[in-house]
Amino acid sequence: MGPTKFALLLASCLLTSYSWGETLNIAVASNFKATLEKIAQGFQQSSEHQLRIASASTGMLYSQITHGAHFDLFFAADQKSPELLEKKGLTLPGSRFSYAEGHIVLLFKSGQLNNTPKLEDIRKMLVAHSGKLAIANPNVAPYGLAAKQFLQQLDLWQDLQSQLVRGSNINQAYQYIASGSLNLAVVATTQIIIRPIKNLQSWPIPPAMHAPIIQQAVQLKNSKSRQAAKAFLNYLNSAAGQQIIRSDGYGIPHKPVRSTTI
Helix, strand or coil, X not given: CCHHHHHXXXXXXXXXXXXXXXXXXXXXXXXXXXXXXXXXXXXXXXXXXXXXXXXXXXXXXXXXXXCCCCCCEEECCCCHHHHHHHHCCCXXXXXXXXXXXXXXXXXXXXXXXXXXXXXXXXXXXXXXXXXXXXXXXXXXXXXXXXHHXXXXXXXXXXXXXXXXXXXXXXXXHHHHHHCCCCCEEEEEHHXXXXXXXXXXXXXXXXXXXXXXEEEEEEEECCCCCHHHHHHHHHHHCCHHHHHHHHHCCCEXXXXXXXXXXX
């Protein structure tokens, strides 16, 4: 085989190898991890690309990214963190968009209240409760901040300080009540859909009692898997991806999804 033919064969092999796909590194807020894994499963079944998913609180992931952690996509549980990354010049221009709206519920032991308690019943129960109340840490977890705002609306935030157990993220807060360690918690609606717990009653916290939990995603500027990122975001925003998001208890933001610059 001559040098020219060998070079062409080598180039063909390299091109074929590249077409096998890229590995996409995704950072995702704890509340959305299970939903993202469902979307990832469908995506990988129809794509040559592979995904690696890392999950923690939004605040912790934000800190890791600002300190140089390598991720291609960041799915936060708020708007603030992606906006700050954008202002720092760490994101791909035009890539930030809203992908879900979260909701919170109060979980408590069944039998304490009737099936349709009113807000005044909930407040009385919280005042009378002598045990601990689990929430996510408001300083790093947007769902924890929403829980704090809810308790502030009830004028109970200061009174309950000694009873609060702050999980590092919303999954840890949920684990406290799922394990039976505690019998009162403010958690994400999606958690009781994906992993329901027997003998517990849920009360949907009115959205008017906390700031909207608009969750945004962004592509990081140092992303090396841009084709995989484009393909995955297209799948996320397809009918199949949107249906998974809705079925897990999230709202779909009304604002149009921003076009992603690749």
